[in-house]
Amino acid sequence: MRVDPSTHPTVGTAPDGTVLTSAPQDTAVDHATAAARRVVDALLRTDRTNANLERVAEELNSIAEHLEEHAPAVAERLVDMWAGEGVTRHDPVTGPENAIAPPLVVEGREDGSVQSVVTLTMPYQGPPGHAHGGVSALLLDHLLGVANAWAGRSGATAQLNVRYHRPTPLFEPLTLTGRLVAQDGRKINTIGDIRTADGTVCVSVEALFVDKTVPRPR
Numbered sequence: 466m467r468v469d470p471s472t473h474p475t476v477g478t479a480p481d482g483t484v485l486t487s488a489p490q491d492t493a494v495d496h497a498t499a500a501a502r503r504v505v506d507a508l509l510r511t512d513r514t515n516a517n518l519e520r521v522a523e524e525l526n527s528i529a530e531h532l533e534e535h536a537p538a539v540a541e542r543l544v545d546m547w548a549g550e551g552v553t554r555h556d557p558v559t560g561p562e563n564a565i566a567p568p569l570v571v572e573g574r575e576d577g578s579v580q581s582v583v584t585l586t587m588p589y590q591g592p593p594g595h596a597h598g599g600v601s602a603l604l605l606d607h608l609l610g611v612a613n614a615w616a617g618r619s620g621a622t623a624q625l626n627v628r629y630h631r632p633t634p635l636f637e638p639l640t641l642t643g644r645l646v647a648q649d650g651r652k653i654n655t656i657g658d659i660r661t662a663d664g665t666v667c668v669s670v671e672a673l674f675v676d677k678t679v680p681r682p683r
């Protein structure tokens with residue numbers, strides 16, 4: 466099921482398996498961003514001596530110039546970015562329009578949790594062959610925010626306590642899970658983890674969110 470653009474679905478209003486993130490579309494911007502993501506990955510993988518990197522730099526700079534020529538003022542662009550209901554296409558975790566985002570596709574489950582399966586690659590590397598701890602924290606922070614939305618709440622992260630149990634492997638499917646576990650007025654407690662396919666926990670988090678509306682640019 467796709468997200469209704471007028472209201473954010475929650476566990477009470479949408480069935481199991483509801484996609485809570487903005488799916489990649491068959492649009493030029495999504496195609497361009499997917500290509501940019503591919504370039505970031507390929508730049509890290511390519512042979513440093515044999516690839517013609519001077520030509521690559523020239524062509525990429527020419528592309529950047531074209532994009533910058535058509536960029537409106539930042540304030541104007543921000544209004545445009547925040548015109549939807551909160552499911553963003555530009556965030557660094559799930560945004561199909563953000564080349565930095567893996568991007569995660571998050572599903573809401575009927576048990577109140579949210580889940581995402583992702584395979585991380587070279588751009589997200591920390592220790593050899595494994596995910597950077599800051600990347601794991603980023604992905605979980607955002608996933609927990611989506612878990613709050615699925616539970617009908619929203620808030621800013623006030624605390625994110627991260628426990629790294631064991632290194633998180635790249636190049637294999639990881640399952641990220643999050644759920645809201647307690648609420649006390651404006652305070653929201655949300656937990657989550659990252660596991661390998663055999664269920665081994667690599668990272669777990671406990672977070673405090675505080676309900677606070679950040680005004681949208683307009």
Ligand SMILES: CCCCCCCC/C=C\CCCCCCCC(=O)SCCNC(=O)CCNC(=O)[C@H](O)C(C)(C)COP(=O)(O)OP(=O)(O)OC[C@H]1O[C@@H](n2cnc3c(N)ncnc32)[C@H](O)[C@@H]1OP(=O)(O)O
Pocket residue numbers: 473550551552553606607608609610611614619620621622623624650651652673675676677679
């Ligand atoms: C827009 C609508 C969308 C709807 C649709 C949803 C679609 C969903 C899709 C996608 C979800 C997106 C997911 C995004 C997820 C990413 C989240 C982030 O990255 S957020 C950026 C990083 N976080 C910050 O920048 C916060 C910076 N800090 C602050 O702004 C404030 O400090 C804030 C809001 C956290 C608290 O400030 P105060 O003034 O509002 O509230 P005070 O009175 O200080 O605290 C309230 C209670 O909380 C406790 N508290 C506050 N901070 C605490 C802390 N760090 N540790 C422990 N307790 C804390 C206090 O002690 C107080 O508790 P007592 O009521 O007295 O019991």
